[in-house]
Amino acid sequence: MTPERQQKLLATLLRRQPDLTLIADRVHKPRNLAALIRNADAVGIHEIHSVNPKEGYPLFRGTTRGSDRWVKLRCHETFQDAADTVRAKGMKIYAAHLSDKAVDYREVDYTKPCAILMGAEKYGVSEEGQELADEHIIVPMMGMVESLNVSTAAGIILVEAQHQRMKAGLYAESRLPREELAYTLFEWSNPIIVEFCRERGLAYPEYNEMGEMVDAVGWNKQVQAGEATRFYWPKFD
Secondary structure (H helix, E strand, O other), X not given: OOHHHHHXXXXXXXXXXXXXXXXXXXXXXXXXXXXXXXXXXXXXXXXXXXXXXXXXXXXXXXXXXXXXXXXXXXXXXXXXXXXXXXXOOOOEEEEEOOOOOOEEHHHOOOOOOEEEEEEEOOOEOOHXXXXXXXXXXXXXXXXXXXXXXXXXXXXXXXXXXHHHHHHOOOOOXXXXXXXXXXXXXXXXXXXXXXXXXXXXXXXXOOXXXXXXEOOHHHHHHHHHOXXXXXXXXXXXX
């Protein structure tokens, strides 16, 4: 990997926003989930959450390969599980949902830890999501149609979140924990090794704070001798 490429990866991670995320509430069309992941990457989101549709998560794998290399995708069987996960990180939940209490999407504060909840293409945000959300937000519509495509609406909202966070200086400082920064740098810099380890149930080799392997030759010898450390990788990580 060239020094220029390494610096681009590092610069991208230094702008990541660990306290801003998306929750896709049973979004079942692969192209829409892929578009949500691309939107998230564009504004510096480090990971997003997906509540599994009835069809299940495997439906997404072929479509999102590539885009989800840069944004972690966490899958949940229920919305409650997704909500508990983001609330454990101190996030509020803003649901993109038209209701009597909904406010213009520009009126909420995205500089605070928050998760933007986007509903399924046909049914919108689930009843559980509506009830558990802290705020309902809408993108004002001036035409005949009542709603936008889920990825388009998310993109509009995320650009506002990015704007607010840029004004607040939140992109000007590193916000990922050092351990997460090094771990992600290693994964981004070594996709072939990452795939090799996960396919064979091996732990990653030792790496430094810049995500660089400490002893590539030694680790390769351990692998060849069958002595490399084993590790159980979750099915979806």
